[in-house]
Amino acid sequence: MARGVTHERAECPVARAVDVIGDRWSLLIVRDAFDGITRFSDFQRNLGLAKNILASRLRDLTAAGILEAVPAAEGSAYRKYTLTEKGRELFSLIVAIRQWGEEYLFEDQEPHSVLLDTEHERPLRRLEVVDSTGRALTSSGTFVRKVSHGDARS
Amino acid sequence: MARGVTHERAECPVARAVDVIGDRWSLLIVRDAFDGITRFSDFQRNLGLAKNILASRLRDLTAAGILEAVPAAEGSAYRKYTLTEKGRELFSLIVAIRQWGEEYLFEDQEPHSVLLDTEHERPLRRLEVVDSTGRALTSSGTFVRKVSHGDARS
Numbered sequence: 001m002a003r004g005v006t007h008e009r010a011e012c013p014v015a016r017a018v019d020v021i022g023d024r025w026s027l028l029i030v031r032d033a034f035d036g037i038t039r040f041s042d043f044q045r046n047l048g049l050a051k052n053i054l055a056s057r058l059r060d061l062t063a064a065g066i067l068e069a070v071p072a073a074e075g076s077a078y079r080k081y082t083l084t085e086k087g088r089e090l091f092s093l094i095v096a097i098r099q100w101g102e103e104y105l106f107e108d109q110e111p112h113s114v115l116l117d118t119e120h121e122r123p124l125r126r127l128e129v130v131d132s133t134g135r136a137l138t139s140s141g142t143f144v145r146k147v148s149h150g151d152a153r154s
Numbered sequence: 155m156a157r158g159v160t161h162e163r164a165e166c167p168v169a170r171a172v173d174v175i176g177d178r179w180s181l182l183i184v185r186d187a188f189d190g191i192t193r194f195s196d197f198q199r200n201l202g203l204a205k206n207i208l209a210s211r212l213r214d215l216t217a218a219g220i221l222e223a224v225p226a227a228e229g230s231a232y233r234k235y236t237l238t239e240k241g242r243e244l245f246s247l248i249v250a251i252r253q254w255g256e257e258y259l260f261e262d263q264e265p266h267s268v269l270l271d272t273e274h275e276r277p278l279r280r281l282e283v284v285d286s287t288g289r290a291l292t293s294s295g296t297f298v299r300k301v302s303h304g305d306a307r308s
Contacts (some may be wrong), residue, residue, distance in 0.1 A: 005202060012267050013255030014185045014248060020259070021251075022178030031168045034293050048159060065258075086258050091293045092281045093254055094168060096247040097175075101167030104219075104240050105174070111301040113166050117285035118295055125284045127246045131271035132279060139188050139245045141272055147265040 011147045020064045021090065025049060025057050027097065030083070030090050033067065038080040066090070096127055165301045174218045175244065179203060179211050181251065184237070184244050187221065192234040220244070250281055 007015035021027060025047070032046055044054055058081060061067040066087035072078035083090075098115060106112050114123055129137050161169035175181060182201055191197055198208055212235060215221040220241035226232035237244075252269060260266050268277055283291050 011265060012185075013252045013259060015182060015255075016259040017251045017255030018178035018181045021254075022176070022181050024172035024176030027172045027176050028169060031166075035298055088293060089254060089257065092283050093247065093250040095283050096250045096281070097171045098167045100175075100243060100247055101169075101171030103243065105167060105170040111165060111303065113298050113300045115296055115298055117289075117291055118297055120286060121299075122286045124291065124296070125286060125288065127250070127281055127283065129246050129249050129281065130279050132274060132276040134279065135271075137271055137278065139242060142269055142278070143272055144189055144267050144269055145275075146267045149265070 012144075021066070021093070023057070025053060026061060027094070029054075029057055029061060030066065030087060031094055033081065033083045033087065034091065034094060038082055039072065039078065040081075043081075061087075092127065095124065099126055166298075175220070175247070177211070179207060180215060181248070183208075183211055183215060184220065184241065185248055187235065187237045187241065188245065188248060192236055193226065193232065194235075197235075215241075246281065249278065253280055 007019045010016050021030065028047055029043060032043055037043055037046060040054065040058070043058070044051060047054065058067065058069075062069050062081070064086075065084055067081045068084050069079045069081050072080045095115065102112060102114075116122060117124060129142075131137050131141070161173045164170050175184065179201065183197060186197055186200055191200060194208065194212070197212070198205060201208065212221065212223075216223050216235070218240075219238055221235045222238050223233045223235050226234045249269065256266060270276060271278060283296075285291050285295070
């Protein structure tokens with residue numbers, strides 16, 4: 001995306017990823033795409049954002065391979081935006097955002113939308129960070145190993 | 155945060171959450187805080203962003219209860235920023251961003267930093283979205299139930 005600093009060549013996967021999806025509108029467009037929204041006008045109505053901003057975000061997400069745009073019907077001028085596999089793999093990220101929001105941004109009895117599984121219609125489990133043996137971890141049980149090299153970018 | 159549209163009263167937890175952390179610098183500051191960075195100058199050096207932007211993001215994250223600022227030492231003018239519990243609970247979100255970046259934003263043999271567990275020094279498992287019985291789900295096995303009400307904001 002066109003901004004001052006880019007992390008396109010960063011060695012940290014978090015840095016590269018936030019360049020692509022670290023933007024609230026992009027995240028909400030992806031959320032809406034998971035909810036089955038495909039058309040420009042429906043994104044626009046649901047998100048209430050300016051058309052030029054929506055168009056720019058849809059273009060960026062398509063260029064990044066997260067959405068793909070196809071004609072809504074044969075010969076139609078309208079385009080439909082759907083998630084690619086790369087986009088669908090953002091599901092755990094959207095679920096992580098949702099679960100954190102549910103936990104910290106609502107009062108106890110305050111109603112909010114809920115994500116349910118279609119089979120039992122029950123809320124999902126909290127996401128758990130686990131090590132290679134399946135043991136649950138918090139951040140204090142982890143560390144980041146940087147790339148070691150002589151010829152490196154920092 | 156001071157922008158045109160806010161989702162502060164939204165009924166969707168994703169919308170409320172992206173208002174607070176749906177920004178690439180905020181996400182990278184939280185990442186750095188997980189890596190043990192606490193001082194303004196260290197965030198600045200690591201992120202390479204303008205001081206005024208960093209100051210504004212740190213203020214927002216502190217106001218949101220994600221970071222807390224304490225004097226670096228008794229009587230010191232320097233402040234240390236550390237994650238609150240609310241901030242530490244963003245761990246699965248940062249891991250989700252990292253894992254998606256690792257999967258989709260690097261070439262096969264391209265080196266990147268890795269998140270390891272301290273005990274075995276091995277990469278973590280991929281996050282898995284699971285239903286209440288522990289069964290793995292993709293987005294197609296889920297749906298969002300909106301708040302139903304007469305007296306509602308949309």
